[in-house]
Amino acid sequence: MIPSTHLGAYWHLFHANRPFLLFGFLMLFVSSAGQTFFIGVFGPAIRADFGLSHTEWGAIYLAGTLVSALALTWTGSVIDRMRLKQFSTLVAIGLIIACIVMALTPSPIFLAVSIFLLRQTGQGLSSHTGLTATARHFTEGRGKAIAIVGLGFAVSQATLPVIVVQSIDTFGWRNTYLIVAAVLAVVLIPAIRLLLKHHSDDHLRIAGTDAPTELIASVTRSQVLRDWRFYLLMPAILAPSFIDTAMFFHHPATAAAKGWSLTWVTGSYWAYSFGAVAAAILAGPIIDKISARRTLPVMLLPLMASMIVLAFGESEIWVLPYLILIGLTGGISSTAVTALSAELYGARHLGSIKSMVVALQVFASALGPVTMGLMMDNGLSIPDIALTMTAYSIVASVILIVGLRLYRTSAT
Numbered sequence: 001m002i003p004s005t006h007l008g009a010y011w012h013l014f015h016a017n018r019p020f021l022l023f024g025f026l027m028l029f030v031s032s033a034g035q036t037f038f039i040g041v042f043g044p045a046i047r048a049d050f051g052l053s054h055t056e057w058g059a060i061y062l063a064g065t066l067v068s069a070l071a072l073t074w075t076g077s078v079i080d081r082m083r084l085k086q087f088s089t090l091v092a093i094g095l096i097i098a099c100i101v102m103a104l105t106p107s108p109i110f111l112a113v114s115i116f117l118l119r120q121t122g123q124g125l126s127s128h129t130g131l132t133a134t135a136r137h138f139t140e141g142r143g144k145a146i147a148i149v150g151l152g153f154a155v156s157q158a159t160l161p162v163i164v165v166q167s168i169d170t171f172g173w174r175n176t177y178l179i180v181a182a183v184l185a186v187v188l189i190p191a192i193r194l195l196l197k198h199h200s201d202d203h204l205r206i207a208g209t210d211a212p213t214e215l216i217a218s219v220t221r222s223q224v225l226r227d228w229r230f231y232l233l234m235p236a237i238l239a240p241s242f243i244d245t246a247m248f249f250h251h252p253a254t255a256a257a258k259g260w261s262l263t264w265v266t267g268s269y270w271a272y273s274f275g276a277v278a279a280a281i282l283a284g285p286i287i288d289k290i291s292a293r294r295t296l297p298v299m300l301l302p303l304m305a306s307m308i309v310l311a312f313g314e315s316e317i318w319v320l321p322y323l324i325l326i327g328l329t330g331g332i333s334s335t336a337v338t339a340l341s342a343e344l345y346g347a348r349h350l351g352s353i354k355s356m357v358v359a360l361q362v363f364a365s366a367l368g369p370v371t372m373g374l375m376m377d378n379g380l381s382i383p384d385i386a387l388t389m390t391a392y393s394i395v396a397s398v399i400l401i402v403g404l405r406l407y408r409t410s411a412t
Contacts (some may be wrong), residue, residue, distance in 0.1 A: 009285060013141045014148060020137060023195040024149030027088065027130030030188055032323045033099060033180055034122015036245045037114070037269065043252075045173040050108050058373055060108060065366035069359045071116075072124045076355020077221070079132055085196040087235035088129050092188045095120040099181035124276045124362055127153070131334070132354045135342045143339050147280040150334045154280070154327075158268025158273030161266055181329030203376070218346030221353050232403030233340075237357070238364040239300055240333045243307070244326055244391050246368030250277075250376070257382045260316050271320045275302070275327025276334070283335045292339035297401050299336060299394040302328035307393070311386040344403035344407060349376065 034039045039061070047057050049145070066271055079087050098117035105114045130149050138145040167176040224230050247254070255262040287295050306325035317345055338354065345353050375385050 019195045021148050024130040024134045025152035027126050028152030029156045031122050031126035033353050034118035042173050060112045062370050064112045067116045068119035069362035072359040076128045077352035081353035083277045083374050091125045096181050096184045099177045103177035128358045131338045132351050134349050135338045136347045144284035146335045146338050149285030150280045154273040154276040158270040186369050218348035220349050230407045234270035236400035239363040239396050242364040242368040245365040246372040268319050271323035272327040275324035276331035279328040279331025280335045283332050285340050292336045293404050296336045299332045300397045305394045307336040307386040307390040
C-alpha cells in the first residue's frame with residue numbers, strides 16, 4: 001500500500017506544476033518508439049523481410065545503438081545551451097523522421113541507420129530531455145517529480161506492445177511505423193509548445209520559488225570524468241540497462257527454453273510496468289527525505305531476485321514475479337539515478353553530465369543482447385545466464401556502496 005500522505009504530496013506537486021510534469025511524462029512516453037521493448041516487437045517481421053538471422057539482427061541493433069551512445073555525449077549536452085522548448089521540438093522532429101526512415105528502410109545497411117536514429121532520438125534524447133529538465137527544474141520534491149514523469153515510460157511499456165502487435169498483424173510493420181510518425185506529428189509537437197508555453201528556461205530556478213542560486217556547487221563533465229569515484233558507481237548504475245535489455249531482447253529464446261508461450265510473456269509486460277510504477281512512486285518521497293545517495297544501494301536487490309526467479313521458476317506463472325521484480329529495479333533506477341546526478345554534481349551542467357551517463361547506459365544496453373547471445377551460443381542455459389547476472393549485480397552493488405560512501409565522506 002502507498003501511504004495516503006505520499007499520494008497527497010504527489011497530488012499537491014502535480015497540481016502546482018501540471019504543465020511541466022505532463023511535458024516530462026510525454027517525453028518519456030514517446031521515447032518508447034526507440035526503446036528495446038518496442039523495437040523488439042518488430043523483430044520477427046523485420047528479420048523475415050530482410051532474411052536476417054538472429055545474430056545478424058542483433059549485430060545491426062548493436063551497431064546502431066553503439067553509434068547512438070557515442071553521439072549522445074554531444075547531442076545530449078546541447079540541452080544546457082538551448083531553450084527547452086526549442087530543444088524538445090527538435091528532438092520530436094528527429095523522432096518523427098526516424099520513424100519515417102525506419103518505415104522506408106530498403107536494405108540491412110539502411111536498417112542500421114534507422115536503428116541509430118530511433119535509439120538516438122527515442123531511447124536517448126527523448127528520455128534524456130524529460131528526465132534532465134525535471135531534475136533541473138525541481139529541488140524541493142525532485143524525487144517525486146522524477147517519479148511522476150517516469151510513469152510515462154511505464155505506461156508506454158504496459159500498453160504499446162499489445163497495440164503494436166495488433167497493428168503489425170493488420171497493417172504490416174512498415175505501415176505501423178508510419179502510423180507512429182503521423183501520431184507524433186499531430187500530437188507531440190503541438191503538445192510541447194502548449195505545455196512549455198510559460199516555462200522560463202532559468203536553469204537555476206527552484207520549482208515554486210525564485211531562488212537564484214543552487215544549493216550545491218556545480219561541476220563540469222570533465223571534472224566528473226577526472227573523479228575516480230564516478231567509475232565506482234557505474235557498474236551498478238549500468239546494470240539495469242545491461243541486464244534488462246538483454247532479457248527483453250531475448251525473451252523469444254527464453255520463452256522457448258522455458259517452454260513458455262511468447263504471447264504470454266509479451267502480454268505480461270504490464271507486470272513490469274506495475275513494478276516500475278510502484279517502485280518509482282515509493283522511491284520519490286524516500287529520495288526527497290533521505291537523498292538518492294542513501295536510496296540507490298538497494299536498487300539491484302529486486303533485479304537479483306528476478307534473476308533467481310528466472311533461473312529456478314518453471315511454470316508460466318513465474319513470468320509475473322520475474323517481470324514485477326525487474327520493474328521494481330527499473331523504477332528505482334529511473335528515479336534515483338537522475339536525482340543522484342543533480343545531488344552530486346549540481347544543476348548548471350546537468351544536461352552534459354546526464355547525457356554522458358545516458359550514453360553509457362545506451363552503450364550497456366547495446367552490449368547486453370550480444371553478450372547474452374554469445375553466452376547462449378557457447379552453451380550456457382537460461383538458468384546459468386540468470387545466475388551469472390545475479391553474481392554481477394552483487395559485486396556491482398558492493399562497489400556502489402563503497403563509491404557512495406566516499407562521496408559522502410568527502411562532503412562532510
